[in-house]
Amino acid sequence: MTIRARAGARVKECSGEFEVANFPVTCATTKTVSEGKQDCREIVSGPILVAKQYTFGIAVAWSVKPDGTVEESKNLGVHVKRLDDNPEECNISLEITILNRLKNFHMTLCDPTYHGISSQKARGWSRSFDMPDSRRHDGVKGLPLSDVFDHQAGWLHNGPLRVVAKLSVVVSFDSGVVSSNEASGQQEVCQSLQALLQSGSMADVALKVGSEEIQAHSIILGARSPVFERMFSCPMKEKKDKEVHIQDLEAAPVKALVKYLYTGVVDQTSLDNDNLALSLLEAAHRYEVPGLVERCVQVIVTRFKVETVAERLEMADMIGSKYFKAQCLEYIQAHLVDVQATDAYTRLVERRPALLRDIIEVVAPPSKKQRRLKGGASK
Template structure:
């Protein structure tokens, strides 16, 4: 690590300096001198991220060999500091001839908490009231507060994240597990073909498989399951989806294949696969398949596919040919409620 190029993880200690000159006008000097003998806040200002206040006491008795009538000025930190601050403050009275040569010396103090105050030396009233250096104008005093604040700070530079988190790959690993056949504990027989799998994976993905393997059904006690009325290619695609959440990458999902997969998904409670197949059928529907697909959607409880088919069949281009087809009579006789939905859709289109 060079001096010019520090490491990304570095703590920085920095000293910051701030300064300002603030003026306070005190009106009614004579009256205050007679009746006020406590410190009064006469001005506020902000510096170094904090609020400061100037306090003024117009009637102070300074006792040495004799009593002196004096005034005293004080600086107070109003807000709470996070770190101690070294403060240098100089109060000066401004006369009609410029700066009054007062005997007040700059104060230096370390401010550590809110309401911390530090006063200046006494200023004898007999001196600044003297006509030659008179600081009084219309019974008012003009005070100049020169303030310097030194504030340390120790901060840690934010660490830049340089760790790249890879995308989830559980489906990849489960796919490899299915392909390797390691640890399989159940075999499915479809005609002359067989497929091996893992009961726990199938049960986690399908409520039907969960009931079969971990319920009271006969299959829970066996490692071999016969499946009828499903093509091996369909079962293989469903099995691939169960492990990977995707359809086989090299599988050409035809309209007919999508129908078979939807039936399998409905049978085993695979709702996401069912929705994917419904979307594929919506994309492939045409005049020849609209009616049969509508009946198919009703039979397998696919409301989105059913709604799409109703809209398709009720369109002006399809309605006449649909009514004249043999499928119309079959659909009406099997699912009379569908006809009502189609007619309501047509009515809305006419209106």
């Protein structure tokens, strides 16, 4: 009997929205101390983020003066708090978005690194947190409470403040030795589908990329990609001819895309450098395969360079990935002078001047007056 070893983390994603009604009044009347800091207050939702045995609430925090009145000059705080009583620590990565009435002004904060969190502890961006060197966290940089309270700035939705949180939570860790008789049925299906792809048996459609042709099965492509599904279910040329001519992509990323559609696996060679990963990302975006888009983005953001980050920002904006875009903007903010000196930045200014607004928003958030003027002009 064949024996195999299996190990790895199991991750569950969850998301939720917290709406704080009559936010200015809530700030003025709430007495709950945030993270033991007597000059900070917070309000926490119920357990709206659930990942198996772990539950989390979304929290909004703010500063108060010694007399207990709201300190409007200090930044707003947002974080998640673990609410379950499970004694085990779990690991999470986090994204929080503060919603603005004007979509272009949503503020997204990302921490893609997995950190441990124990019961009744919190992670995020609030002045009630301590930094590693014992300094206080600044909260949401560029978002003082005075701006939040200003109705014209767009952060209040006719009174309520709205915050969305997305968590990736490690819920278990597989380790040990198992027999081949206990092998996952899902893995067996993927192996069978990969063999079917490699053999070309019963293939009924050809993907033509340049001089190469990939034999495939329309029912599988259509089940995994909404774009292929539309091609083969509607009276389109591709359905009639059983051929799909793919332009502006090379054969290698298309082959990697097709393999992913059959098996859920992407070869590491397709992610080994930015050119390969970007080509695969473009293919995954074009054929609406979000799992593969996310896998490519996770790799690309770990290899940012001053010379090319402006190009990555263009790509992030094109595919509509908030996480990818936020990571680009964060890197540009930290290396602004060097980035501005690159050819990629010059091209971005010429081709996508609208993205300069996003860069400026991160580097130098607009004053309350500027936000009011922009808000009025957009209505």
